[in-house]
Amino acid sequence: MNFSEVFKQSNQLCRVSPDGKYLATCVQYRLVVRDINTLQILHLYTCLDQIVHMEWSSDSLFILCAMYKRGLVQVWSLEQPDWHCKIDEGSIGLVSSRWSPDGRHILNTTEFHLRVTVWSLCTKAVSYIKYPKACQKGIDFSRDGCYMALAERRDCKDYVSVFVCDDWHLLRHFETETQDLAGLEWSPNGCVLAVWDSCLEYKVLLYSLDGRLLSTYSAYEWSLGVKALTWSPSSQFLAIGSYDEKVRILNHITWKKITEFEHPATINSPKAVVYKEVERKPVVANDDLSLHNITMSSTVFNTQSKYEICPPPVQFPVVKPDPDRANPKIGVSTLAFSSDSRYLATKNDSIASVVWVWDMQRMSLEAVLEQTSAVRCFQWDPRRPRLALCTGNTKLYLWSPTGCVSVQVPAEGGFQVQSLSWHSSGDSLMLLGKEQLCLCYMDTDQEDK
């Protein structure tokens, strides 16, 4: 495993182009595009203000940079560095900006969710979509880029509009049976739209592309409901994480529950492997603490860690949520299927230092990773069943069915990994610190072995 040198970044704005060739990073108001292999700077663009949001177009030809405070969006072209585009939303304000799947339109959501403006880069045409709903996930594009589902709120009722992304033709518009729609998500095959209600009510509705209600699922009543929802890449499973610290798996034929995964604080079953991260402070001699060594803080203050397999029963540290505050830190908030739909990784917010890996073939718990600190982020390798996670310290953790490993990031100055994202090839991993970034290259040969 190799690590690149550390680069500067701000606002954790670093994206690899969808074709995997370029790496774009934002440093204050500058946009830097590098070659992913050589890490040489290919282009340098200067925006009008500090960049808040940055996004690659689907064809990897354009980069969108949004400056929400100024209500500005700037678009840069890789092929034509001289080409420029500036969209000004004016006094209406801007809260969100994104590419349409074709990479020729930009969708801006204005302040107060007054409307969604669709800017075309081809014709200069502007379209407005009124009444977008301000919610967890109000817009979702189907995987093939054909359709866009938009949650709307009119006359105190929830609606879903399905647009054809090609020409923004409104294909379907239907009312949903929700009290307060919280989000919607297309199945990967683009035929089913999952809609879930706000956390006050456990309700998941499944609509066909043509607006027919396929099924309604509700696990319980009177308690806080759905917290997160994920489709498996095969569209076969729908995993619903909820506030009752469970994940329920629905099947794609009858839309009934197949099983539910509990996230208890103690594990008694000997079937699952429990990896526990154990930290070990390096023994430091007194003379090492002399002045000239303070610069080498990374070696002095960093601790080494390794995984130990704990025999059951294993007890995890639980943080009791404050009942008086909104959005209690309990329940399954993060779910991720591996690329082959074989594994599901979950995180229960009340046991934030633990990641659970479930085997979807056996429908059982495969492994549990107990970290020393709260897990910030985890992501599956897009090619292999390999999970990378970080906990905001100087280490990178990897899990695969064969085992678990913790890697010290050898960067100087205490590089703390806040977030990570895989390269689409699965060969490298981008690690994001607070104001730095670093690429980690997987040893492919070793992996083959």
Add this chain to the structure above:
Amino acid sequence: RGDPYFHEISSISRMTMSPSRQNNFVSMHSLPLSKSSYNVISAFCTEDNIPQCISYINQEIASLGLSSSCIKASSAGGASLDTVSALNIMYELLQVHWRSQGSLGELEREQLKNSSTLDHLQISNSRLKDQLELSKREKSGLHEAERQLQLKIKTLQRCLKTEKDEVQKLQSIIASRASQYNHDAKRKERECAKLKERLSQLLVDKKDKKLAIDVLNYLGRPDGKRIQWRTAKMATSHEGDMYKSLLSDYEARQRSLMLENAELKKVLQQMKREMMYILSPHKPCARGAQADDSNEQAGSDGEEKAGDPSRETLDQSCEHAREQLTNSIRQQWRRLKNHMERLDSQASLVQNQLESGKEVVPREIHEEEMERMRLEVQQCKDFIHTQQQLLQQHLNSSFDDETAALLNDCYTLEDKERLKEEWKLFEEQKRNFERERKNFTEAAIRLGREKKAFEEDRASWLKNQFLNMTPFVDRKRRSLSDCQSALSISNEPEMRVSPTKAELTKSSTYATISTPKCAQNAVVPSTTELYRTLRLIPDNGETRAKSKHRVRCGDLSIFSLGEDENSLNFRQSSAIVVDSTLQTT
């Protein structure tokens, strides 16, 4: 209750002290006795009133019903009494006195016993009363507790009721608030929507100059096509596309399901074939003809199907064929299940047999092992015993007299045990002898009868002789003498016995003493040897006793038995004495 009793005791003690106790036993009988009464009695009889006294006493005695004989004055009006009658009466009076004394004592004892039982009963009564009191108190306490609990329950129930009411109230409050909130939220949302509308309207009206896109040159579409005008045709094409994609999705899903179904069907077919294959060879032996027939039918059906794979694939989608397949599979499966169950039961039977067979072998082994262990234990015990003996012997040889005597005690205990055994044996023998004696007496009786018959014969013969009046008188005399000798035989054995018996008893005692004396000559006799010798004595004694009894079985009596016991005991004690002497040496 206690006072008269004490009085009695005092009077008795006085009685025993008084020298003239026997004279005044009558008055003593009447209690309480006092000094004054004694004085009266002492003045009872004087020189002057002897006859009156006598008559009075006679009367008294008669009234007591003691005897017919009365005290008579030896000489009328004389001072002297007829001593014999007086003494007799006195004796009788004494008897009466002792009897009454005895009965009195008994009564006293009885009374004591009764009083003690009374005491006991009273105590128990009081105790029970206490208990009753206690339980009553407990009961009342429990009643009180129950009452309190009842009260508590009542209050709690009241609380519960109020809580329930509270809950209901709160629920209604919550519901009303929720509805109020919903209403307000809706109102706010509406207002918000209105505001938004207004804002967007304003923004549109204002013609926001800033709202603009500044593009250097327009881009081509990624697919290279030109932008089309929105037309109805476009809309329909979009619809078509949507439905196409939906259709393709459904088709894909159906295809996958078909594949899955086909796979499952294949599995079912294979299962069926294999089941048939498994079941067919077992059928004739295990089943009746009827079952065979049905199986054959099913089998032919299956074969038909298996023989025509093309038709099968055609049939796959056909409802009827599917039903047939599932039905036949079900049938086969039922049959297989039955078969398996039968096999299972057989297997379990066989296993049971095997298990039972297995169990026998270990038991035998166990028993052998146990026997071996027992033997070993016995050997070990013996070994320990001999070791102990040797140790004892060793110790005894070095110990002084006292300890030796102490140790001997245990030997006497052992000896006693052994004696008991001997005594049992002896008892048995006694019974045997009894039987023999009976036989003997019977024989004697028989002999008497024979003798009688003989006498009769002789009488008849004598009569005949006498009647015949023959001149052979001397011959008659000779026969008479013969008869006498025959009679004397019965008496003779006893005469012979007494000296032999005396001799025997003497010899036995001598023998018992002499045998240890012989052993005494040995330098260091071992305890085992000693035991052996000791054991020898009772054996000899037994035989001797036997012989003795055989000798005197004719007059076996309880008295003689007692004598035997004494002799035996004597022998034993003598042996012990010898033993102790041995140890001292």
